[in-house]
Structures are given as structure tokens and as C-alpha cells.
Amino acid sequence: DVKVTQSSRYLVKRTGEKVFLECVQDMDHENMFWYRQDPGLGLRLIYFSYDVKMKEKGDIPEGYSVSREKKERFSLILESASTNQTSMYLCASTPWGGQSSPLHFGNGTRLTVT
Amino acid sequence: GNSVTQMEGPVTLSEEAFLTINCTYTATGCPSLFWYVQYPGEGLQLLLKATKADDKGSNKGFEATYRKETTSFHLEKGSVQVSDSAVYFCAPHTSGAGSYQLTFGKGTKLSVIP
Numbered sequence: 001d002v003k004v005t006q007s008s009r010y011l012v013k014r015t016g017e018k019v020f021l022e023c024v025q026d027m028d029h030e031n032m033f034w035y036r037q038d039p040g041l042g043l044r045l046i047y048f049s050y051d052v053k054m055k056e057k058g059d060i061p062e063g064y065s066v067s068r069e070k071k072e073r074f075s076l077i078l079e080s081a082s083t084n085q086t087s088m089y090l091c092a093s094t095p096w097g098g099q100s101s102p103l104h105f106g107n108g109t110r111l112t113v114t
Numbered sequence: 115g116n117s118v119t120q121m122e123g124p125v126t127l128s129e130e131a132f133l134t135i136n137c138t139y140t141a142t143g144c145p146s147l148f149w150y151v152q153y154p155g156e157g158l159q160l161l162l163k164a165t166k167a168d169d170k171g172s173n174k175g176f177e178a179t180y181r182k183e184t185t186s187f188h189l190e191k192g193s194v195q196v197s198d199s200a201v202y203f204c205a206p207h208t209s210g211a212g213s214y215q216l217t218f219g220k221g222t223k224l225s226v227i228p
Contacts, residue, residue, distance in 0.1 A: 004157075031214070033216070040220065041220065042203070042218050042219060042220035042221055043158075043203070043218040045216065048214070090157055090158065092157075092158075098209050099145065099146045099165075099207045099208050099209040099214070100146045100163070100165045100207075102148055102150075102160040102163060103150075103158070103160075103216065104159075104160075105150075105157035105158045105159065106157050107155070107156050107157045108156070108157050
């Protein structure tokens with residue numbers, strides 16, 4: 001089974017801090033994604049990456065950046081955390097198999113910015 | 115881009131009741147269609163999928179049929195259990211020219227009471 005591991009289940013950070021959320025997958029998937037999940041808004045795509053060092057903006061990239069130096073690892077960076085970035089963050093991966101391949105999700109990181 | 119209209123929740127049912135969660139979508143081309151489920155405290159996981167018109171996806175007693183003519187992918191289960199309490203997401207996925215459209219509905223929260 002594919003395993004997508006997010007390094008932290010819960011994080012509490014202060015406004016203005018630089019925050020790193022880490023995600024690792026163990027199935028050699030080409031594509032990796034970062035979503036945030038908020039009540040009433042569903043899942044919104046922040047960034048995705050289809051290869052090492054490649055990245056594409058999703059629907060809500062403002063205030064975030066990403067890094068993919070190795071195939072298995074995809075990091076989400078909050079350059080200067082703000083309270084409106086308090087949310088559940090979900091990482092996902094999928095192989096380069098076209099649209100019939102489902103996403104495999106981690107268990108999420110619940111970030112609180114105070 | 116793609117869009118999804120998913121039945122608003124929350125939905126509360128008694129054990130052994132019949133479940134329908136409606137989902138309609140708009141998408142360019144012929145998307146693959148997915149239902150994901152999120153149990154409390156976890157990330158999303160694939161429940162079932164269908165990749166072409168008239169296909170039926172099924173898993174754990176849940177079923178959904180890809181209806182191209184009505185652009186729908188309604189989720190059904192004949193007899194729900196307490197363990198089915200979760201949030202359900204409808205998701206059309208399309209890809210082409212190196213890009214992905216991975217759209218999620220806002221989720222329908224199901225609570226099953228004994």
C-alpha cells in the first residue's frame with residue numbers, strides 16, 4: 001500500500017513565523033500535491049509538483065511556497081504565517097498514470113497560527 | 115475548469131437505512147470520477163471510482179454509476195452502518211497536456227446512529 005506521511009499531526013505557530021510542513025511518499029509517485037481543507041470550503045489546491053524541482057501554482061498559492069528537491073519529499077512553506085492560514089493541510093501523491101489514478105492522501109497536519 | 119455540486123450535509127441516518135448522496139459535475143472532456151471518504155482524524159482515501167460512461171464503481175457496499183448524459187455520479191448504499199459515519203467527497207479528475215484538473219466537492223458529512 002502507498003503510504004503518504006506528513007511529519008506533524010498538530011502544529012501551533014505564532015504570527016510571522018516561517019513554517020515548514022513536510023510530506024514523504026514511499027511509492028515513487030511523480031505527482032505530489034498540497035491542499036488545505038476548511039469547513040464549508042472543501043479542499044483547495046495550493047501547489048502541486050509533477051517532478052523533482054518542478055512546481056505549479058494551484059488555486060490559492062498566495063502566502064505559500066513549496067520545495068521538491070527529492071522525488072519522495074514535498075515541502076510546503078509558509079513564509080510568514082498569518083492567522084488566516086490556520087487550517088488542515090493535506091498532502092497527496094499520485095503516479096503519472098493520467099486521470100484514472102486516484103490521489104493517495106496523508107493524514108493531515110492541523111496548523112494553528114496564533 | 116471542472117466544478118462539482120455535491121449534496122449539502124450533514125446527513126443523519128439510522129443504522130440499516132438507505133443512503134444516497136447526489137453529485138453532479140461539469141468538466142472538459144471525459145473525466146474519471148471518484149468518491150473519497152474521510153474518517154474522523156484521517157486524510158481522504160479512495161472509496162470507489164469509474165473511468166468511463168456507464169461504468170459502476172463499488173466498494174464496501176457503496177456504489178456509484180458514471181452517468182454521462184446527466185453528468186452525475188450519485189453515491190448509494192443499501193444499508194448503512196455506524197462505521198460509515200464520515201465525510202464523503204465527489205471528485206472528477208481530468209488530465210491533458212501535462213496538467214491536471216483535480217476538483218473536489220465540498221463534502222457531505224454522514225452520521226449514522228444506532
